[in-house]
Amino acid sequence: MAMVRQPLLFARVPPVGRRLLFGLALSVICFLFAFPVLWLILTSLRPESGVYYVHRGTDFTLASFAEVLHEERLVQAFVNSALISTLATVFSLLVTVSSGYMLSRFQGPASRTWFGTIYVFRCVPYISWVLPLYFVAQSWGIYDTYIGLLLPHIAVHICFFSWLMKGFFDGIDPSMEHAALIDGCTRWGAFIRVALPSAIPAIAALAVLCWLFTWNEFLFALILTGNKVPMITVVMAQFVTEMGLRWNLMAATAVMALVPAFLLALFGQKYVIRGLRL
């Protein structure tokens, strides 16, 4: 055994040339992947006069950020986006964890029907139900309100997250819950006190994904909100046409919109990777 392993282990260490090439290729790939974001950050730091030739000149300033922060509508959009994303995450998880648990723990016609339903609705393009939702929202008087944007945002995650949650619960051995049931625990008790704690890594992963999806979502906000509830993505898209020539402000706004998502992803990365591996 050791005779076979020894040369193998040795062969795994590549020669210096290959190693250099590998390192070079990786650096180039990383650079290409990060470049658009780096360019955006660089643009946001350039003064108005230097923005058209970002690659020339060396003056940098934070003035664009200050100017953007004075736009009341933008600040409001940031607050709204953060609020809706957080609320949507909490409620989506409440709703989909239980639905995924049901899909995982029960077989039979009810479970199969529910699974078929969420698969079909997962395929339906957003536009096919958000477009008519526009007049549903208007007739219920929830157009351009928090609740009118929040509820569809919760609804949109039901299909995909129930499906992911089913996968997570499938990977958790149900024998502990059986034991709890035999010991006189109710089904709710078995679900909440036994199954739920072991699903926490998966729930954390979904929370990160859900927050990012909502923060980044555009179409819902475009159709379901007007002036009263501006969302950050919509405001930015309007900027492109209205302030088309003021790229430094555009870039500053975009950078600020990236920061929360980056922080969350940075801290949440390990949960997402661990959660998706389950």
Added chain:
Amino acid sequence: MAVARRPMFGEQQRFMLFLIAPAALLLLLFQVLPIAIGANASFRDWALYNPKKVWVGLAHYEAVITDPAFLEVVLPNTFLFMVISVLGALVVGLGLALLLNRPFRGQKIVQTVLMVPLMVAPVIAAIMMRWMFNDQFGIVNAVLEGLGMEGQPWLVQRWTAFGVILLTDIWLWTPWFTLLLLAGLQSLPREPFEAAEIDGTSTWRVFSHLTLPMLQPVIVVCVVIRAIDAFRTFDIVWTLTGGGPGRSTELFSLYAYVLAFLNLDLGRGSAAAIVGGLIILVVGIVMYRLVDRVTKS
């Protein structure tokens, strides 16, 4: 569970119902109901400024499926976009996953950098690309001119604009493939690879005869999920080109949106949304069969 099942039959049913009730209610109110109302509107004369709501039968559907813009531009664009963006992100994502699937120094940093696009909102990605491919001040043209080549007015020609849209989408979604395929790679059994190494099998043969077949179920699931999402792409096209120049880069979601909210014809917009929904439903069912067959074999 068999022990507990029999004496609590009615209770189990109730438990199941309670577990899915909130989700089912939301789904009913915010997806099923709007789709039903949209279907109703698609048969009626429902202009936003003057909703007469007169029954017009299949007139809107006829108008949509005989519209040359829909048949000759929007549908081919949508399918072309779906195929190229999914294949592109799959190939690049798989390459990166293979690259990352070995220990090396700085792996954590590389992994974090490669995940960056995953956190970027599609709208922001589109804004960045729009700025980089700006015909007067964009860095891409500046670099091209620096190299002695001619800059292109990227976003005002049909195929270059379409190319930029594709590039943006592939950039955005490659990390998603990398993440899931890397997880798949790391869960593969070790033994076959060690055996191949002892036999001195070439790297390409290991990839094509071992890695690829064993990874196939993960690949198929990723492709199906992504393809269905790619079909409904809206935000990057809207922000990058607005469907232009002319209407030459419109995808299906944009087409329905423009009909409903720019032409203010909710009836015909709903009809277009339903036609697209039906198309993707058929594609989705075919793909589901494919997944079923692959994962079972």
